[in-house]
Amino acid sequence: MKPQTKTVAVLRYRPEQDKEPFWQDYEVPFAEDTSVLAALNYIKDELDGTLSFRWSCRQAICGSCGLMIGGKPRLACKTFLRDFEGKVTVEALAHFPIERDLVVVMDDFIAKLERVKPWLMPREERAPEDGEYRQTPQEMSLYEQFAGCINCGLCYAACPQVGLNPNFLGPGAIALLHRYNLDSRDGGSEERMKLISAELGVFNCTAVGYCSAVCPKIVDPANAVNVNKMNSARDYFFRFLPRPAPKGGCQ
Amino acid sequence: MNDPLKRSHEPIFWLLFGAGGMLAAMLGAMLVFLLAFGVPSGLLPAEALSYTTMRDFAGNVFGKGFLFAVVALFFWHAVHRIFHSLHDIGIHAGLPARVLVYGTAAIGTLIAAAALLAIGF
Ligand code: FES
Numbered sequence: 001m002k003p004q005t006k007t008v009a010v011l012r013y014r015p016e017q018d019k020e021p022f023w024q025d026y027e028v029p030f031a032e033d034t035s036v037l038a039a040l041n042y043i044k045d046e047l048d049g050t051l052s053f054r055w056s057c058r059q060a061i062c063g064s065c066g067l068m069i070g071g072k073p074r075l076a077c078k079t080f081l082r083d084f085e086g087k088v089t090v091e092a093l094a095h096f097p098i099e100r101d102l103v104v105v106m107d108d109f110i111a112k113l114e115r116v117k118p119w120l121m122p123r124e125e126r127a128p129e130d131g132e133y134r135q136t137p138q139e140m141s142l143y144e145q146f147a148g149c150i151n152c153g154l155c156y157a158a159c160p161q162v163g164l165n166p167n168f169l170g171p172g173a174i175a176l177l178h179r180y181n182l183d184s185r186d187g188g189s190e191e192r193m194k195l196i197s198a199e200l201g202v203f204n205c206t207a208v209g210y211c212s213a214v215c216p217k218i219v220d221p222a223n224a225v226n227v228n229k230m231n232s233a234r235d236y237f238f239r240f241l242p243r244p245a246p247k248g249g250c251q
Numbered sequence: 252m253n254d255p256l257k258r259s260h261e262p263i264f265w266l267l268f269g270a271g272g273m274l275a276a277m278l279g280a281m282l283v284f285l286l287a288f289g290v291p292s293g294l295l296p297a298e299a300l301s302y303t304t305m306r307d308f309a310g311n312v313f314g315k316g317f318l319f320a321v322v323a324l325f326f327w328h329a330v331h332r333i334f335h336s337l338h339d340i341g342i343h344a345g346l347p348a349r350v351l352v353y354g355t356a357a358i359g360t361l362i363a364a365a366a367l368l369a370i371g372f
Contacts (some may be wrong), residue, residue, distance in 0.1 A: 059322065161337060167255045203261035206335050233262035 004028040006081050008039050010051065011091035013098050020097065022046075023089075030081040036069050036090060037076035040102075053102035063150030066093050066157070067102055071074055074158035074216045094157040095166075109153055112169055116177035116192060123187030139184040146224060148178035148217040155211035155221050161204045168204040169195060171211035171221030178224035197232040205229070264331055264353065271328025274321065277344070306370065315367045322363040326356040 005027045013016075013021040026047050028039045037055055044051050056062040058077045065076040068091040070084055082086060096104035122133065155171040156162050162170050177196070181189045196202050205225045212222040287293040298304055308314040330352035337344055 164338065164341075164343075174300050194256070194258075197258050197262075198256045199259050200256065201259060203265060206339060229262075229265060232259075233266055236258075236260075236262035 001030070001250050006039075006084070007087045008036075008043065008081075010040075010043070010102070011089075011090045012051070012101050013092075014050070014100060021091075023055060025087075028081070032080075032082055034065070034081045035077050036074075036079045036081065036088065037065055039088075040076060040090070040176065042248045046221055051102075052100045054128050057175055061150060062125075062150035066152040066154050066159065067091065068094055073154035075152060075154070075216045078216055091151055095159070095163045096156070098155065104153075108166065109151075109156060109170070109172070112173040113151065115169070115174060116173050116180075116195060117175045117182055117188055120180065120186050121188035121191070122185060133185040135184055142184075143179045143182035146182065148219050149175055149221075150217055152216065153215060158210040158214040159205075160208055160210070161206060165204055167200045169200050169202075171205075171225060174202060174228060175221035175224040176218055178228060184209050193232070193235050196228045197235055202226075202228045202232055252274075265325070267324065267327035267356075268331035271326070271331075272326035274324050275328055278321065279325075303350060309367060309370045312372065315370075317364055319367055323356075323360040326359040327353075331358040 003230060006028050008028050009023050010020050010026065012018070012024045026043045028034075028042050028047075030039065035058075037058060040051065040053050040055075044053075053076070054064040055077065056064050060075050060078045060180060061197075063075075067076050068074075068078065068089075069079050070089060073093060073096070090100045092102050092104045096106065101103050120133075120228070125199060126133065133245065153172070155175075159168075159171055160238070161168050174196070177192050180186050183191060185243050198210065205222075207222065209222045212220045215221065285295070286300070290297060290300045309318060334344075334348060334352045337348060342348075
């Protein structure tokens with residue numbers, strides 16, 4: 001029996017020879033369990049070795065296969081050909097500059113992630129002999145959800161405000177910022193508040209919520225952004241009052 | 252270009268927007284029903300919205316407060332939404348539009364306050 005095939009239309013762009021991106025169709029055999037990533041690998045191995053795309057884990061963990069599939073931001077390894085009627089379109093992630101074919105330039109996104117200081121800034125320095133920074137499961141559950149981010153960039157492709165204002169810190173970076181602010185061991189909230197409240201901060205968001213809808217790890221960046229609007233507003237009006245004692249946590 | 256690290260003054264407008272939005276969500280549909288359908292269709296007695304009833308309502312301190320909050324906050328909510336929707340559909344009208352929309356709300360607020368004070372207590 002001849003295997004079924006499906007047309008996969010890929011937006012190609014090879015900077016050294018193409019003036020602008022163009023669509024190229026490939027016929028790909030597929031079964032129930034053929035992911036878009038598997039289809040791309042089939043194209044590269046069997047049909048056209050010049051196609052470029054990023055991938056690594058094949059299991060929605062590494063975050064490198066984010067693409068626009070059927071016009072929506074999705075992970076290629078978590079999206080299946082069987083779910084599409086007719087042709088499947090595959091393009092580089094929206095709102096990112098195309099480097100080549102499906103590969104985008106992530107530099108600005110990475111710089112934004114670094115900008116939120118995504119590491120523990122201990123509230124009190126402890127020497128090794130003081131023991132570890134302890135945390136109860138309850139304290140961990142506060143931020144655990146936001147720690148699930150795999151930096152795939154889908155929320156940036158989904159966010160209309162990122163598209164309109166590339167300076168906007170964006171959903172992923174703010175979710176990461178929120179993850180550290182919520183950590184009982186961390187004391188960096190005040191420092192990160194400058195970013196939240198800045199022109200590039202949370203008030204660029206108009207509460208569309210598509211970022212959370214496309215997240216493959218069920219992180220809720222829209223929540224992180226909107227909770228921080230309130231935090232920022234509080235900071236705006238009460239910043240001249242004495243600060244409350246830092247939030248409780250490890251002793 | 253604006254310094255993207257400068258503190259944003261958006262909290263002022265965002266809080267007014269939020270307060271108006273909450274009020275609109277709680278009261279908006281009810282007000283539309285009362286004013287546009289309830290009384291005109293005869294479901295509610297016509298005196299409910301008669302001149303004297305409404306004047307008495309506006310003369311009462313709490314009535315004044317209610318009317319002022321509803322008019323002013325709905326204004327701030329609406330203009331903020333209009334301004335950001337313009338941006339969303341690709342019209343980045345900038346400062347002049349900001350002055351125009353928030354100016355409208357400010358004038359609406361002042362007129363509401365002046366009218367309510369003019370009615371007296
Ligand atoms: S290949 Fe790693 S997330 Fe898809």
